Amino acid sequence: MLRNARLFAVLVLSLFMATLSLSVAARAADFAASLEKFAADDFTETAAAVDDIAISGSPNAQKVLEALGNARLFFDPQTKKVYIGETDNSYSDAATGAKVATPPAGLQTVRVNNRLRRNIDMAIGTLTLLSPDAGRRQQAADSIFKSRDAATLPALENALKAEKNAAIARTFTEARAAILLSQPDTPRADMLSAVSVLRGRADIGAIAALRSIPDKADADVKAAANDAVAAIESRLKLISYVQNVWYGLSLGSVLLLAAIGLAITFGVMGVINMAHGEMVMIGAYTTFVVQDLIRTRAPNLFDWSLPIALPLAFLVTGLIGVIIERGIIRFLYGRPLETLLATWGVSLILQQAVRTIFGPNNREVGAPSYMSGAFDFYGLAITWGRMWIIVFTLVVFLTLLAALKWTALGLHMRAVTQNRRMASSMGIRTPWVDALTFGLGSGLAGIAGVALSQIDNVSPNLGQSYIIDSFMVVVFGGVGNLWGTLVSAFALGIANKFLEPLAGAVLAKIFILVLLILFIQKRPRGLFALKGRAVEA
Amino acid sequence: MVDEKLHVTQALLYLDGVSVSFDGYRAIRGLSIYIEPGEMRAIIGPNGAGKTTMMDIITGKTRPDEGEVLFDAGKYDLTKLDETAIAELGIGRKFQKPTVFESHTVADNILLALKGPRTAAASLFGWRNNVEREKIDEVLTTTGLLDHRDRPAGVISHGQKQWLEIGMLLAQDPAIMLVDEPVAGMTDAETEQTAALLKDINKSHSVIVVEHDMAFVRALDCKVTCLHEGSVLSEGSIDKVAGDERVIEVYLGR
Amino acid sequence: MITKYIVSRLDGMGLMFLAVMAVVAVFVPLSNLLLPPTSAFHVPTYLMALIGKYLCYAILAVSLDLVWGYCGILSLGHGAFFALGGYAMGMYLMRQIGTRGVYANPILPDFMVFLNWKELPWFWYGFDMFPFALLMVFLAPGLLAFVFGWLAFRSRVTGVYLSIITQALTYALLLAFFRNDMGFGGNNGLTDFKDILGFNVQAQGTRATLFFLTALSLILAYLLSRWMVTTSFGKIIVAIRDAESRTRFLGFRVEHFKLLVFTVSAAMAGLAGALYVPQVGIINPSEFSPANSIEAVIWVAVGGRGTLVGAAVGAILVNFLKTVFTSGFLAPYWLFLLGAIFVIVTLAVPKGIIGTLNGYYERWRGEDGEARWHRKSADDTTAATSNETGAGAKIHG
Structure with a gap:
């Protein structure tokens, strides 16, 4: 009920303002009249003229005000006509904007002082309220909201009437509410409706505006304002928690992406692949190469660069994975420590190979249009890139789960990991299953590289920064358990983001590492360990 | 009730109502077994009856979910101790799959098993560095491995590894030995020798033997317990157990 | 008596290694100090510093071989223990600078003045005294290894997890x-050192002395490790490496053995770092880089794990290659070579250089356990052969 009453009040107020507005024709006449005030050569008159022009809505208004600020506005004391001195030393008529071939002799500069200069700046500011560019109108409204300058109120109300864009109109309304609230002589009803408008805005700026209520305002207005401030603050707190969770999910998705391939090679096969990070790196470089080709051959396909790079990265890194498995790892089954060393050697070779081909520096990988920019979601600032990466990670994860469950390779893979001899005697070609499983893990790393190229520097060292984190994620989640890896990645991501404000990014990371080391002492087989006799073997 | 109390106070090894499950599968269900000091006991039963799991529980490798496992007339609660502590109490074990230190020589395997202080300091400065050759050779002679004393334990035959593990048990000189399938992979002659050796060992130690070879069990001539699905199916003399209808049903076959 | 005891613990390879090291320890510093630069036998200072660096790495490799080669603990943290020892020494050297720093603060090292610190942090106390710093060289890495190992070994974290x-x-x-x-x-990091125990770290005499001490430390580290692995302690840690749970069922407290060998090894790595810092003149955080620790593992693998001598040889060899390859036109290929070494050694030469040589040597002598056994059974059957190798050869032939 109360809210409806306030809404009604706002509506009534708006209608009242509308009736006060002037017609377009009247405005043009006003503009000429305002200009004449400059000719009075009196600071008070000039100030009045500036204010009038600001709300006139004339297309010439901005040009006139800028000329005034730059001491290039002149008047003819005889005719009271006002001229603008152009930068090329010609003159134009301030009222019409038409060029003047020969300016009258005896032109005088319209003088300004510092107080006027401030007025001029502000007036130019209110002019942008009517700019055809929506972004600039929004900016102007935001700056008025912050300054709460009462002088801009008429211009604001003018602009509000003309505004078609709902979001900008809302900001205008909020800016007006902020101004009304800071004025001691605003009627009580207006005050109350302004409070409710600001409460709806619910951000730090709204709190500042609500705190600007004059002391002599009515007690119930003050109470309403305090109430609104408290409500906004608790909402902001909630938002900051949610924001942390969001950042955590974002980091978690990155961790999961990097670790998901390792969850296959290490978790399922038990192979320590220290070159896993390099697979991610090669995936990122694949993206770079694809974008490079698109830039030179088919620039209009740029938005398709990521969808094109994904299967390519999967194939390239998957193939490298199969080669590594057939060439090295298959000779080392049952010797995990040796596998660790050999794959480390492979990682050095791959790094140096990429360094030799692409150079040691960061390579620029661009963001397609759908990956850049941000949007506001109930007060949360969400970047499209991060959001798509989270979505993409979950899609990859679920696809992998489904593939393991329903495809022939998945079935064979599970058979081989559970009982190699039995699987082999049932006609499963275990060497190929090993090679393809390793290829799958590597290919997943390559896919991760495509996504990570959007948020990280693409350099030969890219993989190095992920390898330790990835292993920790897999071990923490419980080896051989994909859901464990998911939970572990998001838990570590969120924990990291909640620690960061307390301790700083580096310390938070150290802290998480130490916690993980301690956790592994407590539960050496991770969060979701398989139990039973088979594990011992 | 009185009977049970008596067991608690007298039994060397006392298992009562022991249960354990792995991922929902109950490998042992309410198992109760009492071993007297100086007793030899043969445990038989089909695969999956819980024989090896029982040994895992006694030696501390597996913790039971419920039940009591007491040692030395109820003085020690084995469920509270780890493998090392249990071994130090005097419970020795030979594994189903012979497990010896393959890169050490046969003699060194015995050396490491010899009874004596087992701390790190003792191993650096202690007596184990100055063990007389005879002491080791004595064990090797008993187990017929003297000729192989300087071979790496990894290269001797399967049967010889079985003997080596028994030799290690002898060197360890525990109060009770748990011997898991000691004659698997042995010839008939070797099996006979092993039975004789175990009976000889039994003069100074308690022994639990898990075995499938009924001829061997008969040769041991001791009390027999048949396990089935994690609990005792039948217990008594070999003739009583072998004649038990249920044992014939699940294990021996008709 | 002591010499006899030491010799009794060594094999041919060990004696050879000690002899070479003793010659290096004496010859290199003396030649550097006494022989004129024109002499063919003169060792220039830069070369002495380079060899000194190799020897520090060799100590690190021996310490790593002790835990990995014998106890099966593949530590990827030995670079960190090395760096901790280095930092302990670096802190002593920093405090020796005194008022000769850029800011001439008698207590605070330059970087603290630069950061506007007013007081020395508590953990820098005592580092102005050499004995304390020396203690910390062993204690800092040793204590970290002890605490870490106590947690990890007790909860049975093994293998790749560890x-x-x-x-x-x-x-x-x-x-x-x-x-x-x-x-x-x-x-x-810490750098711009001036004095060590009152001697200028840049002076030729100081450098020669540091070199001698490094070579001596390598000899002592080798002897200590050799002693540990030839006692029954050594047999037990090898047993733990091969069948950890079996060792437990024999009644050995596996975690105590691992903890002891891990801690001793970490302290040894710390000593290597402490000797390294005054010779290269700087210690910075990049010494903690995980890549360094893995590189140390490959030195051991190249030389032959479980041989001690091999670890030292591998460290010197790989680092010599690194010196050759990272200077001049070969530089872009170093990582290819290093990577290839990792792959080739694990696939083709798992026993490493010394291990493989030992194998050949023993086969040539017919002296491995198998051959001895065959020879012995031949003795028993023929019961009369004066030429033992002849009997062995007969069996093989």
């Missing part, structure tokens, strides 16, 4: 030491 968490530990230390707030000089 390797991964030692690497995580190293990584955490790397991040920590890069932070300025930690009070260890941030990413610049």
Whole structure:
């Protein structure tokens, strides 16, 4: 009920303002009249003229005000006509904007002082309220909201009437509410409706505006304002928690992406692949190469660069994975420590190979249009890139789960990991299953590289920064358990983001590492360990 | 009730109502077994009856979910101790799959098993560095491995590894030995020798033997317990157990 | 008596190694100091510093071989222990600078003045005294290894899991030491040293002495390790390496054995780092880089794990190759070569150089356990052969 009453009040107020507005024709006449005030050569008159022009809505208004600020506005004391001195030393008529071939002799500069200069700046500011560019109108409204300058109120109300864009109109309304609230002589009803408008805005700026209520305002207005401030603050707190969770999910998705391939090679096969990070790196470089080709051959396909790079990265890194498995790892089954060393050697070779081909520096990988920019979601600032990466990670994860469950390779893979001899005697070609499983893990790393190229520097060292984190994620989640890896990645991501404000990014990371080391002492087989006799073997 | 109390106070090894499950599968269900000091006991039963799991529980490798496992007339609660502590109490074990230190020589395997202080300091400065050759050779002679004393334990035959593990048990000189399938992979002659050796060992130690070879069990001539699905199916003399209808049903076959 | 005891613990390879090291320890510093630069036998100072660096790495490799080769603990944290020892020495050297620093603060090292610190952090106390610093050289890495090992071995973290968490530990230390707030000089580390025990670290005499001490430390580290692995302690840690749970069922407290060997090894790595710092003149956080620790593992693998001598040889050989390859036109190929070494050694030469040589040598002599056994059974059957190798050869032939 109360809210409806306030809404009604706002509506009534708006209608009242509308009736006060002037017609377009009247405005043009006003503009000429305002200009004449400059000719009075009196600071008070000039100030009045500036204010009038600001709300006139004339297309010439901005040009006139800028000329005034730059001491290039002149008047003819005889005719009271006002001229603008152009930068090329010609003159134009301030009222019409038409060029003047020969300016009258005896032109005088319209003088300004510092107080006027401030007025001029502000007036130019209110002019942008009517700019055809929506972004600039929004900016102007935001700056008025912050300054709460009462002088801009008429211009604001003018602009509000003309505004078609709902979001900008809302900001205008909020800016007006902020101004009304800071004025001691605003009627009580207006005050109350302004409070409710600001409460709806619910951000730090709204709190500042609500705190600007004059002391002599009515007690119930003050109470309403305090109430609104408290409500906004608790909402902001909630938002900051949610924001942390969001950042955590974002980091978690990155961790999961990097670790998901390792969850296959290490978790399922038990192979320590220290070159896993390099697979991610090669995936990122694949993206770079694809974008490079698109830039030179088919620039209009740029938005398709990521969808094109994904299967390519999967194939390239998957193939490298199969080669590594057939060439090295298959000779080392049952010797995990040796596998660790050999794959480390492979990682050095791959790094140096990429360094030799692409150079040691960061390579620029661009963001397609759908990956850049941000949007506001109930007060949360969400970047499209991060959001798509989270979505993409979950899609990859679920696809992998489904593939393991329903495809022939998945079935064979599970058979081989559970009982190699039995699987082999049932006609499963275990060497190929090993090679393809390793290829799958590597290919997943390559896919991760495509996504990570959007948020990280693409350099030969890219993989190095992920390898330790990835292993920790897999071990923490419980080896051989994909859901464990998911939970572990998001838990570590969120924990990291909640620690960061307390301790700083580096310390938070150290802290998480130490916690993980301690956790592994407590539960050496991770969060979701398989139990039973088979594990011992 | 009185009977049970008596067991608690007298039994060397006392298992009562022991249960354990792995991922929902109950490998042992309410198992109760009492071993007297100086007793030899043969445990038989089909695969999956819980024989090896029982040994895992006694030696501390597996913790039971419920039940009591007491040692030395109820003085020690084995469920509270780890493998090392249990071994130090005097419970020795030979594994189903012979497990010896393959890169050490046969003699060194015995050396490491010899009874004596087992701390790190003792191993650096202690007596184990100055063990007389005879002491080791004595064990090797008993187990017929003297000729192989300087071979790496990894290269001797399967049967010889079985003997080596028994030799290690002898060197360890525990109060009770748990011997898991000691004659698997042995010839008939070797099996006979092993039975004789175990009976000889039994003069100074308690022994639990898990075995499938009924001829061997008969040769041991001791009390027999048949396990089935994690609990005792039948217990008594070999003739009583072998004649038990249920044992014939699940294990021996008709 | 003592000499006889030591010799009794050594094999041919060990004696040869000690003899070479003794010659190097004496010859290199003396030739550097006494022979004129024109002499063909003169060892220039830069070369002495280079060999000194190799010897520090050799000590690190021996310490790593002790835990990995004999006890099966693949530590990817030995680079961190090395760096901790280095930092302990670096802190002593920093405090010796005194008022000769840029800011001439008698107490605070330059970087602290630069960061506007007013007081010396508590953990820098005592480092102005050499004996204390020397103690910390062993204690800092030793204590870390002890605490870490106590937690890890007690909860039976083994194999690759242990390797991964030692690497995580190293990584955490790397991040920590890069932070300025930690009070260890941030990413610049500790450098611009002036004196050690009152002697100028740049002086030729000091350098020669440091070289001699490094070579002596390598000899002592080798002897200590050799003694440990030839006692029954050594047999037990090898047993743990091969069949950990069996060792437990024999009644050995596996975690105590592992903890002892891990801690001793870490302290030894710390000593290597402490000798390294005054000779190269700087210690910075990049020494904690996980890659360094893994590189040390490959030195051991190249030389032959479980041989001690091989570890030292591998460290010297790989680092010599690194010196050759990282200077001049070969530089872009070093990582290819290093990577290839990792792959080839694990696939083709798992026993390493010394291990493989030992194998050939023993086969040639017919002296491995198998041959001895065959010979012995031949003795028993023929019961009368004076030429033992002849009998062995007969069996093989």
